[in-house]
Amino acid sequence: MTEINLTIDGRQVKAKAGTTVLDAARREGIDIPTLCHHEKLEAFGGCRLCMVEVESRGWTSYVVSCLYPVAQDIVVRTRSEKVDRIRKVLVEELMAHAPDAPELVRLAEEYGADRNRFKREASFCVLCGLCVRYCNEVKQKNAVSFFDNGSVRQISFVPEVARNECWDCQECFAICPTSYAQAAYLLTEALAFPGQRKTAIRAAKAAAKPRVIIPIMPVPMTT
Amino acid sequence: MPKFQSAAELQNFRAELLGARDPARPCIAVCAGAACDGLDSAAVAAAFLAEVDRQQLGNKVGVRTTGCHGYCEKGPNVVVTPGDICYFEVSPVDVPEIIAATLKGEVVERLVYKDPATGAKALHMQEVPFYKHQTRLLIGDNPKLDPMKIDDYLALGGYAALVKALTTMSPEQVLAEVKKANLRGRGGGGFPAGLKWETTRNAPEKTKYVIVNGHEGESAAFMDRAMLTGNPHKVLEGLIIGAYAIGAQKGFMYTRHDMPLLEKHVRNALAQAAEYGLLGKNILGSGFDFECELHFDVGIFVSGESSALMRSIEGNVPEPRPKYIRTSVSGIWDKPSNLNNVETWANVPQIIEKGADWFTSIGSEKSKGTKLVSLSGHVVNSGIVEVPMGTPLRTLVFDIGGGVRDGKTLKAIHFGGAMGGSIPADLIDAPLDFDGMSKLGAPIGAGGLLLMDEDTDMVEVARYLMDFLTKESCGKCVPCREGMAQMLQILTGITEGQGQAGDIERLQDLIEVTGVASLCALGKTSGDPLKSMFRYFKPDYEARIAGGSDPK
């Protein structure tokens, strides 16, 4: 496998061809913020928080490091005035929907984002798609999906499938950065199939993994 | 058994066709383009056919329905050959008079063009101001052929370029010619087609695809539909030549689902081409195999974006992929796929036939050839025109377009639909050119030129365009989905008199971030109209925010 030489934040880095800039940076201990990224899932490129500056052959461009492959002699900057400004505005946009999500609060502090900058539409879902992609790619159940398009795109559970699958799994609830997934499931259940959630009979494994609902504990509001 | 198994058979057939057609026999061409059709040109065509039948004039005068002539404002359009006599705003009651006059070699004066100022009449197409200033290399054939008849296309010399390419040129030579011609994409990108072809050709995979992007989602652009409905074979011929140069075995024509006539014509053209042996295995005995399928969008603008379109052909949701995964290397089903716009493909046959040197003699330094422009908005003469690149906008707006309707003055010219920009009237002498217009902040995009008169509310226009885009976005990435929603929210507030201090700064931040961080061109250019507004019309915005009331 070819070895690529590149520079990240002033450091000389070696990485195998085919590695993403995000992975190469993280291996060097350089943290790039992400929201929609998960090691078990295919890179999505949706939240754009992992954007970095790349200088290659005299051209500067801004790319998402979770998808951009390392290339010979590129110079990557994971922080710069522009990169920071991009992340700040993205966080502000996301906080219009989920102002108390712990990860967003942390990023807001680091990048100086103002949670009240844009008009609130507190849907709580930031459409990172972690739940959808996890259910599709890892569980292969397709119980939750994206619907609609554009600014009205939303994530919903598919009642016919969720009634059979979700109660036994609940794995997407913990992945969700804003606790929306869990709330959405419970609402779907209450509206579409109250009292009909299926539970599998697991004799030996019953005690191994306790199934609990994670209580929603919001970060106390600071404004 | 395909009709032609060699180029020689095709040439012979063409010679026979021409021999059997009498150029002196009058022919009445009725336009069935979108606007004329909306003005019920079908009734006019039916009336002509019925009258010719009633008087049993079948062998004395021909009647044909054609694709768009271009002078949509004055439809239903009728052109009579020989002589290219143009009749405008024809209705069924005019039919007997036109037939009678045509048989006598005379003209129905009350239906010809009259100069609005002087009343001077122009009988022939080359005298009508709207047509006179154009260079109609592509659309000029529309009035001369019935799109449902491949023989009409052959009689005009169609598929001669394909013969030349397959029999006298290697794929590399065809590619070199297109590169030399500097044919740039006419869908909005302006990217050199030859380079894209070369990347696809050089991609290691053996299976390759070529695609015609006939989606034409850009608002106020209607020339691609006119081209594809009016002369599908010209586009197909370009596609087959391109496939030969690239080494592609299969092609896709991707277009809209909402135009029955377009679907009918393209399906028919594909079937007829296959029947004649111009599609399929061993085309004209050259050893080159190529087939072509028709695919439809399902009514969303983003599916006109190259990578999203390819997802759509695969049967998936049209979510675009980032541009560093080049579709010429990894496109449909991850195979190298070369996508070009309808008009780009339509230029290929003439480049091969007449050569790159001829092509580069037309146009400006970096933008070669002609461009189809759809004129609309507050223009007097709305329609589709074709001019050499480098033509000053003034010619398009005033000499061809006839200026602004209702005696108003021009405020702005808009190009590129929701992803373009507006320039003020004092830039009217700028040439029509990819790079020049881009620098001015109004990239020509697909070529839809919109005139806006003095009463136009520029803030409202920006709000309207943002509204359009928020509905058409796929919604995958944060900057586009959220950024545009917030921009729309702010612009709506301003138009409703609720503008706040800090709105312009917020908008500028959003324009910047959406422009840099969005996944695809839709998001990236979504702020461009607003950017051009701030460049040229900022006072309008500041006044609205400060005043909090109506524009005037």
Next chain:
Amino acid sequence: MGEEKVSGIIEKYRGQPSSLIHALVEIQHENHWLPREVMHQVADALQVPFAQVMQIASFYKTFSLTPKGRHEVHVCTGMTCHLRGAAKLQAKVEELTGLKDGQTDADAKFTFATGACLGSCSIAPELIVDGKHYGRMTPDKVEGVLKQYE
């Protein structure tokens, strides 16, 4: 009846996941809307997850997830039509039918939709009913046009 035709379409594309959009387009044209049970059948026959069928059906506005009226009334809201008064036309249609964009009336007579450019910009603004174009419209002409439809 229509059900047979729909089943026929589903059978035609059985086992072809990449033909999902083709199948849905044909069913929409035939049936004028996509009932949920039909989407389940499509999912089973074409071997795609039901969620994917739902995603595609909700993504594109051409598909209707609710039954449509006998007549589709469409006001073009493309850029040219907009500049030439589409908003007033839209307001008039809303007034006369009582419907907002995307709605169908209780008698299932009209479904009203607005949408982007159909390419007949030269005869803007346009009202299109069941595919028939009424160009160069003004609000006062709308009532006359709609009266023709039962």
